[in-house]
Amino acid sequence: MKTITVHAAPSEYILENGILKKLEAKLIERNIKKALIVTGIKSWAAVESYLPEFHEVQIKQYTYNGECSFSEIDNIVKRMDGFDAIIAIGGGKVIDLGKAAAAEIHKPVIVVPTVASNCAPWTPLSVLYDDTGAFIRYDVYPVASSLLLVEPQLLLEGPRDLFVAGIGDTIAKWYEADVQLKRIEEKTVPMMISYESARQCKELLLKHSVKALEAVDEGIVNNEFIKVIEVMFMYAGMVGGYGDHYGRTAGAHSIHNGLTAIESSHSVLHGVKVSYGICVQLMLEGRIDEIHQLRPFYEALHLPQSLKEMGLQDVTEQQLLEVATKAAESHESMHLMSIGAIDAKRVANAMRELEIVIN
Numbered sequence: 001m002k003t004i005t006v007h008a009a010p011s012e013y014i015l016e017n018g019i020l021k022k023l024e025a026k027l028i029e030r031n032i033k034k035a036l037i038v039t040g041i042k043s044w045a046a047v048e049s050y051l052p053e054f055h056e057v058q059i060k061q062y063t064y065n066g067e068c069s070f071s072e073i074d075n076i077v078k079r080m081d082g083f084d085a086i087i088a089i090g091g092g093k094v095i096d097l098g099k100a101a102a103a104e105i106h107k108p109v110i111v112v113p114t115v116a117s118n119c120a121p122w123t124p125l126s127v128l129y130d131d132t133g134a135f136i137r138y139d140v141y142p143v144a145s146s147l148l149l150v151e152p153q154l155l156l157e158g159p160r161d162l163f164v165a166g167i168g169d170t171i172a173k174w175y176e177a178d179v180q181l182k183r184i185e186e187k188t189v190p191m192m193i194s195y196e197s198a199r200q201c202k203e204l205l206l207k208h209s210v211k212a213l214e215a216v217d218e219g220i221v222n223n224e225f226i227k228v229i230e231v232m233f234m235y236a237g238m239v240g241g242y243g244d245h246y247g248r249t250a251g252a253h254s255i256h257n258g259l260t261a262i263e264s265s266h267s268v269l270h271g272v273k274v275s276y277g278i279c280v281q282l283m284l285e286g287r288i289d290e291i292h293q294l295r296p297f298y299e300a301l302h303l304p305q306s307l308k309e310m311g312l313q314d315v316t317e318q319q320l321l322e323v324a325t326k327a328a329e330s331h332e333s334m335h336l337m338s339i340g341a342i343d344a345k346r347v348a349n350a351m352r353e354l355e356i357v358i359n
Helices: 019-029 041-050 070-079 092-105 152-156 160-181 189-218 223-246 251-259 270-285 288-301 317-327 344-358
Strands: 013-015 034-039 058-063 085-090 109-113 125-129 135-140 147-150
Touching (some): 013 223, 019 041, 034 070, 034 092, 041 085, 070 092, 147 223, 160 189, 160 251, 270 288
Parallel strands (some): 034 085, 109 147
């Protein structure tokens, strides 16, 4: 059994109405006198009215180009001379970018999510892409964020489609952890924490997601919305944080990564591709009944269980093979599943069969 390294949590986490008004005070507590805000155009527009006036801490802003890429990491690192910390404000890619740059220069990172769409705010991990949006790899860092501040009303005002995609990304935590951890009879305590966290990702999302979406549609924070965003951030982050390689990604995310090989998928949100990837993984496992059991949930949230439902019905046979080949590359987490040898042909067959099962 491989040794597990536990990356438990941000040093400090607060979810509270109006918490961002305390940001400067939290920076001063950390002796941060000068900080670079890394953000995006839409993220900054969403968050600006929630932030305080900065009087004692010097703040400068950097707007990224839309990708968490090596060139963007370099752009930030070059600007960090004299700065004490990075404040990453935005969605998953902005947050991953801030974490990656902070790790490069060994400076603390403060995280302020503007959307609830994945566990990026919680994890000491970044998903790295090239400048065109094609997946390269993910890196895990030895130090988690110094501070995570969550303003519920800000997240409620985020794009509905990103929230739905986040639910799709988060429910994958169960399926990707289960396929790895269920075969281990003598689980360590961190494994057990990871496994139970993954189970809660599925059970709580199945129970509360529809009501949480009502909060988004009505513009009023409710208990279900709070539960869902904390599942997305905390429980989802704990799956990989405690399970390490046993609790990070498996088949669903490999399919997501494979899909980045075709340009027509780049406009499809990460969590939407992952939710489709869950179904391909279940096909590979031979669990067609589970695909059907998930059908009402997927329909209620308008998540896709097929390429057709994802709007990729025009994918050619050659493109399908390109996706399958990339998804089955030797370094991909798909090979962590104990279901026998996996190659591009097997993945492609599962994708074809899924179209028949669903359509």
